[in-house]
Amino acid sequence: MCDEISPNIxxxxxxxxxxFLFDCDxxxxxxxxxxPGSLETVKGLKALGKxxxxxxxxxxxxxxxxxxxxxxxxxxxxxxxxxxTSYISALYLHNMNFQGKIxxxxxxxxxxxxxxxxxxxxGIGPDPPDDNQAGLQVVSGLTLDPxxxxxxxxxxxxxxxxxxxxxxxxxxxxxxIFLATNxxxxxxxxxxxxxxxxxxxxxxxxxxxxxxxxVMGKPETNMFRCLQKAHNLDPARCMMVxxxxxxxxxxATNCGMQSLLVLTGVSTLSDVxxxxxxxxxxxxTYVPTYYANKLGQxxxxxxxxxx
Amino acid sequence: MCDEISPNIxxxxxxxxxxFLFDCDxxxxxxxxxxPGSLETVKGLKALGKxxxxxxxxxxxxxxxxxxxxxxxxxxxxxxxxxxTSYISALYLHNMNFQGKIxxxxxxxxxxxxxxxxxxxxGIGPDPPDDNQAGLQVVSGLTLDPxxxxxxxxxxxxxxxxxxxxxxxxxxxxxxIFLATNxxxxxxxxxxxxxxxxxxxxxxxxxxxxxxxxVMGKPETNMFRCLQKAHNLDPARCMMVxxxxxxxxxxATNCGMQSLLVLTGVSTLSDVxxxxxxxxxxxxTYVPTYYANKLGQxxxxxxxxxx
Numbered sequence: 001m002c003d004e005i006s007p008n009i010x011x012x013x014x015x016x017x018x019x020f021l022f023d024c025d026x027x028x029x030x031x032x033x034x035x036p037g038s039l040e041t042v043k044g045l046k047a048l049g050k051x052x053x054x055x056x057x058x059x060x061x062x063x064x065x066x067x068x069x070x071x072x073x074x075x076x077x078x079x080x081x082x083x084x085t086s087y088i089s090a091l092y093l094h095n096m097n098f099q100g101k102i103x104x105x106x107x108x109x110x111x112x113x114x115x116x117x118x119x120x121x122x123g124i125g126p127d128p129p130d131d132n133q134a135g136l137q138v139v140s141g142l143t144l145d146p147x148x149x150x151x152x153x154x155x156x157x158x159x160x161x162x163x164x165x166x167x168x169x170x171x172x173x174x175x176x177i178f179l180a181t182n183x184x185x186x187x188x189x190x191x192x193x194x195x196x197x198x199x200x201x202x203x204x205x206x207x208x209x210x211x212x213x214x215v216m217g218k219p220e221t222n223m224f225r226c227l228q229k230a231h232n233l234d235p236a237r238c239m240m241v242x243x244x245x246x247x248x249x250x251x252a253t254n255c256g257m258q259s260l261l262v263l264t265g266v267s268t269l270s271d272v273x274x275x276x277x278x279x280x281x282x283x284x285t286y287v288p289t290y291y292a293n294k295l296g297q298x299x300x301x302x303x304x305x306x307x
Numbered sequence: 308m309c310d311e312i313s314p315n316i317x318x319x320x321x322x323x324x325x326x327f328l329f330d331c332d333x334x335x336x337x338x339x340x341x342x343p344g345s346l347e348t349v350k351g352l353k354a355l356g357k358x359x360x361x362x363x364x365x366x367x368x369x370x371x372x373x374x375x376x377x378x379x380x381x382x383x384x385x386x387x388x389x390x391x392t393s394y395i396s397a398l399y400l401h402n403m404n405f406q407g408k409i410x411x412x413x414x415x416x417x418x419x420x421x422x423x424x425x426x427x428x429x430g431i432g433p434d435p436p437d438d439n440q441a442g443l444q445v446v447s448g449l450t451l452d453p454x455x456x457x458x459x460x461x462x463x464x465x466x467x468x469x470x471x472x473x474x475x476x477x478x479x480x481x482x483x484i485f486l487a488t489n490x491x492x493x494x495x496x497x498x499x500x501x502x503x504x505x506x507x508x509x510x511x512x513x514x515x516x517x518x519x520x521x522v523m524g525k526p527e528t529n530m531f532r533c534l535q536k537a538h539n540l541d542p543a544r545c546m547m548v549x550x551x552x553x554x555x556x557x558x559a560t561n562c563g564m565q566s567l568l569v570l571t572g573v574s575t576l577s578d579v580x581x582x583x584x585x586x587x588x589x590x591x592t593y594v595p596t597y598y599a600n601k602l603g604q605x606x607x608x609x610x611x612x613x614x
Contacts, residue, residue, distance in 0.1 A: 159471075164466075194476045200471055200514045204508075
């Protein structure tokens, strides 16, 4: 097993970690309810001079919108401290000096982040009725735009057969960049039905394209790589705090960061035992450095005032 | 390598095989063009007293519609000789005496085959506008129908986010049967864009449901099992003729049939070599018993008059 945090471990963390990366849902809050002790811990770490970043796979908010959500719940956050997949996708294309046009299967926040970097794209929302009609004929008069050299897929509630057809047709071209914000299969919500996540939308493009996209979100490493570059971070002095072993903790391991699993969200200690016993190299990346029942436990051990 | 058919092999086939199962596209015809020699071979086999069946993963035609297509191209075919996934899905539910209601992601031919067996289902086509609107709200006022105990997914050009949400919600329920007609990723058509196949639609339901459907089509064995039951077939005296190793030939191997690969469609001899050398047990099922450059080669060796 990995170790539960103790007074000694908390001291070590305090000495050796300069940058804390927080997954949000299941760590800082659940839905819109702050998890008790999380607020004080984040504020306490900031007061100690630690850098704090909020890392989310969510592709439906811009950095500004996500910072607003943090602040509304009481967490000190500026746009520069937010790492979300809509922003990282746009930054990735900007960093590579992408000059073509992007076919986007996405949402308004993704469009906004692309616009902020001046990246050309096909727009957001339902397909134009004519295209939609042509696509529904299946073998149709659709024409491909030769300017398009990238397909970017994120959460899109207007996903349709014609969009799948167009996105897959572009993504199938060898010189086309194929990006996905993340591959979460569903949204973890307390409702009696399944809310399909971005992984569902991505599957509907990658299956016909017969090609895997480059994924920006956790457990892939691109989010951290962009952050690392922007802030000159040393992974050895970073700690990822998360509630999901197969996304948050796996990304930390893959980036050479320490990790802390909190038990206020998806993963359990028995999951960790299973991963550790599996002997599978992928599952080995799911095992955190430390665990805590909740984030407030770290705050308490560091002497912050936790009510 | 597997053997190319020879005069001796053709004689053996003629002696030992009573039932010929033909994949159609790539074997009998390409798009709407009959492959020279195929017509005469099928007719010749029938004249020898062999039984002939047409086996297609296509879920967008009823048996009657598919028989009509065969006849239009000159192939002797009655409804009883057609095995298509819309029909097999309905037959599968009929055979198990399914009494609930079926949530269908599908097309009119699937609806027709279900109706013919008197199976209750939710209907075909775009989602009702109210449901669609509710689904697009993502966390919505959608209610699940407790009568629904089966999700059946086939080709559906009206696939939408609300449909994915509903289908996945039902399929996620443990007592719900989850069927897919087939999982072909795309339609093999000679057009400059990708036509997403039923596998794309299935992925958009199984990813959020986090569950694998029971697949009716090739390479799974359900199509043959239904045919076997209906006609009391001995697999050892059946031969599957196909152009795709990973569907047609794999199903034949999995069912204990002999198989003949024809090189007029998707798979090549070099594919066969790769599968044979792989040492992978799945790929081992892709290796046919025999191969022929085209179906007409068998007819010629059997002494049929091939122009």
